[in-house]
Amino acid sequence: MDDNYTSRAEKILRRIEALAAISEDTDGVTRTFGTPAFLQGSALVKSWMDAAGLATRVDSIGNVRGRLVSRNAAAKTFVLASHIDTVVNAGKYDGPLGVLMGLDLLEQLVLSQTELPFHVELIAFSDEEGVRYHTTYLGSKVVAGSFDQNLLTKTDAHGITLTQAIETMGGTTQLLGAEAIPGDQWLGYFETHIEQGPVLWESRVPVALVTAIAGQQRVELTWQGMAGHAGTVPMHMRQDALAGAAEFVLAAEQFGVANKAELVATVGKLDVRHAASNVIPGEVVCSLDLRSADAVRLASAYAELEQKARAIAQKRNLTLSWNLIQYTAPVTCAPEMNTLLGQAIADSGYEVVRLVSGAGHDAVPISAVAPATMLFIRCVKGISHNPLENVELADVAAAVRVSERFLQLLFSHYQTTPSA
CATH class of the missing domain: 3.30.70.360 (Alpha-Beta Plaits)
Structure with missing residues (x-):
């Protein structure tokens, strides 16, 4: 593995450790939507986005969003994302690994002064797991424009409504609709995520192309x-x-x-x-x-x-x-995006393994408004939603290589195919 990808993977994993140190308890990692630990973790992620030179903000549902703007003002937006909330007594990598890999990719774009044929936005979604309010994808549904306003009256175990939680975080419920990326402005969506299952571990393959989500x-x-x-x-x-x-x-x-x-x-x-x-x-x-x-x-x-x-x-x-x-409903990943991601895996020297995700991901609501694709990363013994959740450095480095190649192919494609 190229030393550059290894050193980048090491930096990603150092950030994972720093974020994992922020938790509601000392057993594993617990960082649920809207809690003080969640807000502290969000602030840390935002500080890294700020330092990378992104145009950064926290939206009304608590998503942390960093943007690189194309010179083509009429260009569409390509989103890299995953979530930073956790289940109770979680591992370190489910969600945050995808966010911090996305941050690495955008840092490299800034350093290389790459000419962007479209806007690129990195989003750390605030709630994918649905632990506090027993409803999943709060963060990504707001961005997709499919948030259900009826959820605002739902209460958590302490009787706190979702509206109250949003206001405590500094958000405004009246602005939730305005936080969406309009349907005609989406170019696509890319999420990297640990597999959360044993297929890649048993086959000793570092990454896989996700074809569908159950x-x-x-x-x-x-x-x-x-x-x-x-x-x-x-x-x-x-x-x-x-x-x-x-x-x-x-x-x-x-x-x-x-x-x-x-x-x-x-x-x-x-x-x-x-x-x-x-x-x-x-x-x-x-x-x-x-x-x-x-x-x-x-x-x-x-x-x-x-x-x-x-x-x-x-x-x-x-x-x-x-x-x-x-x-x-089941989701099929976008064929055109998957073709490019499959090519990126092959170009990087890895077998193109295709998997169906049994776990839900933020790609589910986003796929209703944008072509979505996902890359799975091998996790140790397939363990997830558990403090024993782990990854190997070489696999993260492989995922960085593949993801960077995917963006290169995407840039090349849209430099010759107008995005607006």
Whole structure:
């Protein structure tokens, strides 16, 4: 690997460590939307953008945005982005690695005084994970112009509305609509991100071309039975809500295994209401996370699992509430952008591996208004959303090389193809 790319990767990783030191707690990294730790992290990222010579601002949803302006005032805008918020007890690289790789690329453009055929904007999105308000992509939906104003009244665990959180950060809800990049001004979108899975790690390949992002359906299931004394109600007379939920957990797992080529199904949350060791559970709430890159299969799987859940409830004499919390359609990455990114991978000397992302990314809402492409970077053992999340220096250096080549190809393409 060229020493230049290695030294740049080392600088990126030093910045990762500095940002990871800012956290709401000492276990792993926790930096959720609008918290003091989040604001401190945003200020650090903005200071790096300022130092790089970008035209920098923080918008009304808390996105940190740095811009390089083309001499062609009528040019469109190409966006490099990822997010800087985290899940609770997270790793260091999910999101911030893409932001700081983008910063490195723009620093090089400034240093080389590259003539830009279009505007380039780097965005550190404020909320992708959706931890605080249980709704994903707040930052990128504002930039895409698809933010739902009804979300402003949502409250967090402490009763603070999203409006109040935005105002505490210094934002103005009335300006959220004006923060969007208009649809006719987008040139494209590029996001680099750790894979968050083991495919690249097992194959020992540093990067991959993302072809699509799986759609998601998230459901909240409430199982209602009858609480009772654990010592006095006979086994055959019980309405055990936990037993029904447990049967569904295994049914969802079996369904996912049987259809593993097409989808994944996960129950990640289980809440036994008024739990006690000597009480038959009367109410249990659990989650279902269903994902597939095939919209038709996602819909049919959703219907099949609902049918299975209702059959379990009926058999056990339970009442079931099935509540769809979130639906996100599958996204196909833009063919023209992917062709250039695939060429950049090959030009850099790497095998062009194509992957579907099972995780959601900010590219999802952006893809509705702009041609979007993504580059995956190998992460150690595929671990993510975990303090053990890690990357190797050589893989980051490889991603820097590929990303820079991609921008070169993009510049060359739009110097001969007008962008406005």
